[in-house]
């Protein structure tokens with residue numbers, strides 16, 4: 730019988746976990762007894778988080794857009810002897826109209842949000858040993874609708890499509906791949922949205938409020954857990970109904 734609240738000995742990697750939803754996820758995984766490896770470019774915040782969460786949490790400097798960075802992470806994960814979950818959560822968000830989006834801004838989004846997710850999938854596929862491994866890709870409501878600026882939105886649609894491809898291709902390696910699509914969640918990321926626009930968008934949410942980090946984390950935990958063992962290639966919106 731699987732104890733859904735206690736996952737000792739499991740190792741889960743969370744990218745972009747120094748703050749926001751990734752940090753909230755790391756805390757809940759540690760509370761369940763997991764070993765968590767948090768990778769992020771924010772060194773100070775990442776190290777402070779690992780110190781707060783204790784020995785079960787290790788921070789590693791990781792730029793998800795850099796293949797060498799993933800190689801270094803492999804060495805850290807190899808020390809734990811196993812990989813049970815990967816959450817491709819790292820992301821950047823600079824929502825601008827098309828006329829204000831230059832090539833550099835567009836390519837930066839592609840590098841972090843899209844290529845970063847691809848490199849994560851490759852990392853998981855290389856480390857998979859045929860045992861159950863769950864990958865959760867954090868897309869967005871911007872991967873379901875046309876909102877959030879052309880650069881960000883195209884990468885989040887890409888993450889959604891890549892999830893389907895990976896789910897089909899990697900199942901034979903024992904890997905399940907699913908995507909989560911947060912709506913408006915109260916983290917530092919949404920500070921990039923103009924306050925008037927944010928208020929208007931919040932009023933459009935059928936549940937009439939924005940979401941919390943933990944409300945996304947609980948869905949990610951479900952996808953990492955054995956309770957979702959036959960869920961593969963699914964997309965789950967966590968948006969209070971904003972995308973309906």
Ligand code: NAD
Pocket residue numbers: 744745746747748749750751768769770771791792793794817818819820821822841845867868869870871910911912913914915916917918919
């Ligand atoms: P956040 O900005 O607090 O967290 C994002 C994290 O990603 C940060 O810690 C940042 O340092 C890290 N990161 C950025 N570039 C990186 C890189 N190259 N390598 C490694 N780490 C990098 O925002 P959040 O809300 O916690 O975002 C988490 C995920 O949720 C993102 O993928 C985001 O696109 C997605 N999302 C957020 C919302 C929202 O409303 N907050 C909505 C939809 C989707």
